[in-house]
Amino acid sequence: MTAxxxxxxxxxxxxxxxxxxxxQVLPRLNLADFLRDQLALTGTHVGCEHGVCGACTVRLDGDxxxxxxxxxxxxxxxxxxxxxxxxxxxxxxxxxAAFRDRNALQCGYCTPAMLITAQDLLLHxxxxxxxxxxxxxxxxxxxxxxYHAIVDAVESAARARxxxxxxxxx
Amino acid sequence: xxxxxxxxxxxxxxxxxxALLARHGDEAKVMxxxxxxxxxxxxxxxxxxxxxxxxxxxxxxxxxxxxxLITIGALTRHVDLxxxxxxAARLPLLRAAVAHVAHPAIRNRGTIGGNLAHxxxxxxxxxxxxxxxxxxxxxxxxxxxxxxxEHFFTGIYTTALAPDxxxxxxxxxxxxxEARFFFRExxxxxxxxxxxxxxxxxVVEGARLVGLRLGYFGIGDRPQLAxxxxxxxxxxxxxxxxxxxxxxxxxxxIDPPQDQQATSGMRRYLARQLMAxxxxxxxxxxxxxxxxxx
Numbered sequence: 331m332t333a334x335x336x337x338x339x340x341x342x343x344x345x346x347x348x349x350x351x352x353x354q355v356l357p358r359l360n361l362a363d364f365l366r367d368q369l370a371l372t373g374t375h376v377g378c379e380h381g382v383c384g385a386c387t388v389r390l391d392g393d394x395x396x397x398x399x400x401x402x403x404x405x406x407x408x409x410x411x412x413x414x415x416x417x418x419x420x421x422x423x424x425x426x427a428a429f430r431d432r433n434a435l436q437c438g439y440c441t442p443a444m445l446i447t448a449q450d451l452l453l454h455x456x457x458x459x460x461x462x463x464x465x466x467x468x469x470x471x472x473x474x475x476x477y478h479a480i481v482d483a484v485e486s487a488a489r490a491r492x493x494x495x496x497x498x499x500x
Numbered sequence: 501x502x503x504x505x506x507x508x509x510x511x512x513x514x515x516x517x518x519a520l521l522a523r524h525g526d527e528a529k530v531m532x533x534x535x536x537x538x539x540x541x542x543x544x545x546x547x548x549x550x551x552x553x554x555x556x557x558x559x560x561x562x563x564x565x566x567x568x569l570i571t572i573g574a575l576t577r578h579v580d581l582x583x584x585x586x587x588a589a590r591l592p593l594l595r596a597a598v599a600h601v602a603h604p605a606i607r608n609r610g611t612i613g614g615n616l617a618h619x620x621x622x623x624x625x626x627x628x629x630x631x632x633x634x635x636x637x638x639x640x641x642x643x644x645x646x647x648x649x650e651h652f653f654t655g656i657y658t659t660a661l662a663p664d665x666x667x668x669x670x671x672x673x674x675x676x677x678e679a680r681f682f683f684r685e686x687x688x689x690x691x692x693x694x695x696x697x698x699x700x701x702x703v704v705e706g707a708r709l710v711g712l713r714l715g716y717f718g719i720g721d722r723p724q725l726a727x728x729x730x731x732x733x734x735x736x737x738x739x740x741x742x743x744x745x746x747x748x749x750x751x752x753x754i755d756p757p758q759d760q761q762a763t764s765g766m767r768r769y770l771a772r773q774l775m776a777x778x779x780x781x782x783x784x785x786x787x788x789x790x791x792x793x794x
Binding site: 336379396468 | 501502503504505506507508510534535538539541542543551553555579602603604605606608609689690691
């Protein structure tokens with residue numbers, strides 16, 4: 331009742347892929363739309379817009395989150411990393427190569443979020459079994475591949491990393 | 501869809517949040533992790549004029565454990581519960597349940613207080629609160645009160661919280677170390693809301709259950725303790741006949757809904773099966789497992 335009829339824009343400052351971003355955003359703007367429409371970072375995909383499909387997954391202060399379930403104003407002061415950041419830094423180069431090698435994508439719509447979620451798993455659990463991979467990716471929908479090739483790709487990237495870690499080469 | 505327009509206020513303290521709630525009442529929605537509220541906003545099922553963001557109130561975050569009591573701040577995230585050694589050691593039922601709440605990206609934001617105040621009848625944690633006989637700590641401008649979990653959940657998405665109250669913490673007296681627990685749910689896909697689930701705590705002496713709390717979820721408009729069924733299982737030797745009687749009592753005390761996920765009859769069947777599986781597990785009695793030979 332006492333809230334203003336036209337909500338005012340709010341000033342936010344955050345880092346996105348390491349760069350400081352300052353912006354004015356309406357309270358209702360979610361982080362996925364902010365990244366896509368104001369920063370032109372369109373690798374963050376928007377699917378269901380209610381937290382089910384996982385296509386908008388990004389990292390917020392190191393944790394993976396659904397960007398459609400975070401308001402841009404809530405990201406004020408945070409460090410956001412998108413697929414563009416993870417790709418440009420080389421952090422997930424091996425995962426990307428494994429996805430290519432295993433044909434783990436067809437239309438590619440789910441792929442950026444799959445890669446971010448898979449990387450999250452491998453950071454927390456370097457040697458996951460297939461059931462663990464499936465469980466961790468279970469919140470990311472893919473309507474093309476049937477998931478099998480995606481699990482293959484994550485598994486092979488995990489093995490290669492573990493091999494490198496032991497100095498066994500790959 | 502995109503959320504309808506709303507104003508935004510980031511609470512700077514619990515007192516500030518309570519003042520905002522007192523001023524705006526039903527026009528406002530409290531957001532903690534936002535993992536239930538954001539979908540509702542995006543689908544325009546909720547159209548508040550003001551969102552009060554309590555997500556940065558550090559005073560509401562964290563787990564405090566004393567020998568007699570575990571206090572979980574409302575803003576403690578699901579992932580914090582999963583990683584907590586105190587929860588793993590003293591409330592293993594809760595830990596088992598949280599692993600079934602949605603997916604990692606949701607558990608990184610979603611909070612226990614938000615989950616409980618949202619009161620989805622198919623959610624895991626409200627049923628755990630019933631099984632663990634938890635107390636909900638509600639704070640208003642006039643002070644705090646403790647609401648027993650059994651009186652907290654009053655219907656679909658509704659609780660005993662007054663419009664100007666905030667759920668600030670959950671208090672649980674940890675069960676004795678020898679207590680046993682059971683958690684299982686039936687869901688179409690991993691991470692989905694359950695069609696039917698059961699969170700159970702038991703104290704076993706010899707071959708008998710001497711204490712049993714069966715917290716069902718997904719079987720009605722709120723989580724429910726199966727009191728009549730439990731009464732038929734406690735303090736006696738559980739035979740197949742006793743179990744049948746308890747399952748019959750369960751059938752009489754629940755009224756499951758029908759939706760796209762399952763018919764009412766299917767939910768009744770799954771609830772009975774879960775009871776048999778729970779009793780079999782809690783008493784270590786493979787002969788009582790569902791599907792046993794008649």
